[in-house]
Amino acid sequence: MPREFYLLLHLVGVFLMLGGVFGALIYGKLKPGGQKSAERKILMAAHGIGLLAVFVAGFGLIARLGVGFPTWVLIKILIWLGLGYIISPAVKGKFNHNVIFVITLLLAATAAFFGIYKPF
Structure with missing residues (x-):
């Protein structure tokens, strides 16, 4: 598949994932x-x-780049795990929603930084 397909799938996935987290923050606040x-x-x-x-799209992009697993890829995998976990306290409303919101934004911005600049 072309690189653009993986990039589009990756971005759609990011929008769905973050939409789910931010929706869960609102849901956890209301219920x-x-x-x-x-x-x-x-x-x-x-x-x-x-x-x-x-x-899936991230690994497709890595395969297209042919870079193996440099440090920035491992950092992005850890961020992915963190973003996967963060919906649980968000939807249950057990933690401060402002803190979860800021942590989510920081994780997403850090992932974007490493994906764009690939520093190491």
Whole structure:
């Protein structure tokens, strides 16, 4: 597949993943305790599908670049794991939503930095 396909899939996955997290923050604020509902299922599904798309497309892009696994790729995998976890406290409303919001933005910005500049 062409590089542009993987890049588009990667970006769509990022939008779904972050949309799921930010939606979960709102949901957790409105319904603390993480009661199960149709809205929660949609948010969790969007987040999970986004994570899968980011993972598959990210490895497709790495294969297209032919760089192996430099340090910036490993850092992005750790960030991916962090973004995968962060929806749990967000949807349950157990932590300060402002802190989760800032952490999510910082993780996403850091991942973008490493993806664009590939410093090491």
